[in-house]
Every structure is written in C-alpha cells, then in structure tokens.
Amino acid sequence: TQLLEQSPQFLSIQEGENLTVYCNSSSVFSSLQWYRQEPGEGPVLLVTVVTGGEVKKLKRLTFQFGDARKDSSLHITAAQPGDTGLYLCAGAGSNAGGTSYGKLTFGQGTILTVHP
C-alpha cells in the first residue's frame, strides 16, 4: 500500500509570509498532483509533475518533484488571503509496463489560513 505523508497538517500565517508544504513517501509515483480545495467544493487541480527533479511555477506557487519521484513540495511566496484553503497532494501509481493505473494516493491535506 502506497502512503503519502503530508505536512504540516495546519498552517496559519500572515499575509506576505512564505510557506512550504511537503509530501513524502517511501513509494515511487509515476506522477504527482497538487490540488486546492475550498469548503463545500471539489478539489481543483493546480499542477501535475511527472519527471524526477521537475520544477513548475504557477505565479507565486512553486512545485517540485523529488529526483527519485518519492516526494514533492509546494512553496508559496508572499501568501495572500485568497490562498486560504485545503491543499492536497496525490500520487499516481503505475504498473511495471508504465501504464498508469489512474488510482491516486492522497495525502492528509494541509489547511492553510492566510490572515490579512
């Protein structure tokens, strides 16, 4: 069974601060997704990282996939109140042939609150 440990579970910061959320596993994933979810809504995809060592930037958000494809991080620069929400990482498994099963393993989530 693949597990994804996400930390921290809760993060409360002031507007303008930087933060990093981590996802770690002992398993290798074929790809890793980051989602943001607001209360009462479904998760919205932020990014998919596929290649070990890959770094993707989305405005103030920087996503990194570990070299061994076992871990990932999300860094937010100069956080704003609009960044408040539940952030979820999810890893996709694959079989030996490289075809993705499609099932995702989700981390426990990080509840981020950015105060004005």
Place this chain on the structure above:
Amino acid sequence: EADIYQTPRYLVIGTGKKITLECSQTMGHDKMYWYQQDPGMELHLIHYSYGVNSTEKGDLSSESTVSRIRTEHFPLTLESARPSHTSQYLCASSEFGTSGRAEGTQYFGPGTRLLVL
C-alpha cells in the same frame, strides 16, 4: 476547467431512504472515481471504474453501489441511508493512457454534501 457535474449539490434525507448521487462528465474519460471526504480531511476512494461495465471497490469499505452503463455517467446508490453515511461525496474522472505518466491527473466535480438524519 473540467466538465464534470454532480447532482444534487446538497441532500438532507431521513434514515432508511434510498438515494442516488449523480455524476456525469463530458470529457470522454474512461476512468471515473467516487471519493468520500469529511470536512477538511483527506479523500478516501470508495469506488472506481475503468470503463463501461467495469466497477471496482476502492480502498475504503462502503455500503454504496455504483454502475457504469455509459462512459459519461457514473451514479452512486445507497439503498438505505444511515447517519453514518453523512459526508461529502466527490466524483472524479481521468483519461486512460498507455504511455507517459500524466494520465494520473484526475478532475473533480463540485461534490454532493449528504446529511442523513
């Protein structure tokens, strides 16, 4: 923006009632999923399907059942709802690829919040 829809968005019902949560996607995705999520918590996979007439139970045991008669439609049914079924139910879909890794990406509907009294 993903084209995946769920109805109803909110449902309050009494114990013992039969309910069906609807999920439809217009992206032609082969794979579809149902998750259960308590507020602010992680998602638990309860059912998934790799295509028409394919359904599998997920990692979390659930008393619900699903069907996949059409590619775009993946309804979830509870024959007799109980207060323990109170939760948010999320439907998702993804493409079925044979190469590369980006096929893991799932697109989620807005969810159905169920309250069983």
